Amino acid sequence: MCLSNARGWARQARRLAEEHSETSGPDARHWVGMQVPEPISIERENLDASVAEVPNADAVFVVWAGDRSAYLAKTSMLRRRLMRIFKTADSPRRSLNLREVATRVEYWPTASRFESMLLHYALARRYFPEDYLRRIKLRMPAYVKLILGNEFPRTQVSTRLSASRALHYGPFQSRAAAELFENQSLDLFQMRRCQENLEPSPQHPGCIYGEMNRCLRPCQQVVTRDEYLSETRRVEEFLTGNGAALLSVAMAARDRLSAEMNFEEAARQHKQIERIQGVLALGGDLVCDIDRLFGVAIAPCLAPDSVLLWFVCQGAWQAPVRFTLTSLVSLDQRLRELVASIQPVTPPLAEKQEHLALLGRWHYSSWSDGEWIGFPALDQVPYKKLVRAISRVRQKANLEPGVL
Numbered sequence: 128m129c130l131s132n133a134r135g136w137a138r139q140a141r142r143l144a145e146e147h148s149e150t151s152g153p154d155a156r157h158w159v160g161m162q163v164p165e166p167i168s169i170e171r172e173n174l175d176a177s178v179a180e181v182p183n184a185d186a187v188f189v190v191w192a193g194d195r196s197a198y199l200a201k202t203s204m205l206r207r208r209l210m211r212i213f214k215t216a217d218s219p220r221r222s223l224n225l226r227e228v229a230t231r232v233e234y235w236p237t238a239s240r241f242e243s244m245l246l247h248y249a250l251a252r253r254y255f256p257e258d259y260l261r262r263i264k265l266r267m268p269a270y271v272k273l274i275l276g277n278e279f280p281r282t283q284v285s286t287r288l289s290a291s292r293a294l295h296y297g298p299f300q301s302r303a304a305a306e307l308f309e310n311q312s313l314d315l316f317q318m319r320r321c322q323e324n325l326e327p328s329p330q331h332p333g334c335i336y337g338e339m340n341r342c343l344r345p346c347q348q349v350v351t352r353d354e355y356l357s358e359t360r361r362v363e364e365f366l367t368g369n370g371a372a373l374l375s376v377a378m379a380a381r382d383r384l385s386a387e388m389n390f391e392e393a394a395r396q397h398k399q400i401e402r403i404q405g406v407l408a409l410g411g412d413l414v415c416d417i418d419r420l421f422g423v424a425i426a427p428c429l430a431p432d433s434v435l436l437w438f439v440c441q442g443a444w445q446a447p448v449r450f451t452l453t454s455l456v457s458l459d460q461r462l463r464e465l466v467a468s469i470q471p472v473t474p475p476l477a478e479k480q481e482h483l484a485l486l487g488r489w490h491y492s493s494w495s496d497g498e499w500i501g502f503p504a505l506d507q508v509p510y511k512k513l514v515r516a517i518s519r520v521r522q523k524a525n526l527e528p529g530v531l
Contacts, residue, residue, distance in 0.1 A: 163249055166233035178209045181234065187246045188234035190225050197254055198225060201247040203240060238427040239496045241489050242435065248485060267480060268298030268487040269305035273363060279325045279345050280359045282309055288480045295417045296366045298487040308409045315403065316362050317343045367416045370407045377403060412501055413490050417442040417483065419503055425516050426497035427524035434520050440471035444482045452521060458514045466508050
């Protein structure tokens with residue numbers, strides 16, 4: 128196999144000099160502030176012997192063909208994967224075989240698939256800056272977007288974050304889930320569902336939702352703009368507070384009606400509460416206003432008696448923290464000190480969108496390892512819950528060979 132025949136698996140990247148000059152600056156690792164460690168290298172001269180000695184565990188690796196072409200991948204069984212792509216000449220060639228073109232192999236051991244995912248993303252950005260999203264097959268998640276910059280605000284489902292005045296609620300597991308949430312949440316309010324830029328007029332034909340009294344009909348000037356914006360603020364409050372205010376009002380009304388022995392109306396309010404709770408359940412534990420998306424992913428660590436803490440602040444990954452578990456100071460106190468020292472970094476909007484896509488990929492996947500603890504702000508961290516999650520991750524990692 129010659130290098131020209133290997134173009135299917137490795138396109139040319141930029142010159143290494145350009146890559147190193149770009150990745151040495153602060154923006155290169157701005158995505159989470161993670162310093163990619165030095166790789167373990169295998170040279171072509173002792174390929175077979177070295178591959179036989181690598182651990183058969185989680186890792187990210189790069190196979191180089193010269194200095195400009197590379198094959199980047201992640202795996203949960205490194206030795207087996209390398210032996211497959213470096214088969215001998217007499218082996219069947221139905222699958223990828225890089226034996227004849229490989230000049231060097233670099234690999235980074237990891238302690239979890241979660242860590243492999245983030246390291247794979249970081250290396251793809253470094254070596255393939257022009258098409259790294261395609262190479263790692265990273266799809267942007269869906270959001271319910273409340274467009275506040277419109278004269279008559281409306282919602283829409285979108286997979287892109289925008290810098291315009293808007294509220295983004297997500298990330299959802301799929302676009303279908305976002306559309307279902309949008310439709311059912313709007314049933315709780317009287318905000319318009321049409322996507323046009325309105326030019327209100329008494330002669331406007333309106334729509335079926337107006338006829339069903341499920342829209343305030345600003346298009347027909349049935350209400351003023353200020354009255355419509357008042358309903359919009361209710362929707363915004365519902366999304367930013369995850370329905371807490373609407374639930375509180377409905378529960379208070381139900382309790383008052385019950386105390387007045389108006390059981391028929393109390394039953395209606397109880398059904399309304401169930402509707403609200405049903406809508407909120409469609410989102411799951413990850414979905415919220417992304418500007419209020421805080422949390423921490425707890426993952427195993429290669430270092431003994433340690434775990435990795437990956438904080439998320441306003442939907443953006445922060446620098447990972449190796450948290451040692453052998454200390455005379457209590458975990459609770461050390462965690463409080465750690466959280467108090469965090470200074471959130473906000474990446475550019477395009478990178479933040481990728482951060483949320485990575486979070487959604489891991490959280491919604493069938494292979495999700497580690498644990499996720501979400502909270503509304505850094506001053507509202509559930510420390511007891513976090514301590515228990517750290518203990519579970521450590522206990523599970525201790526049962527797996529090669530970790531901790």
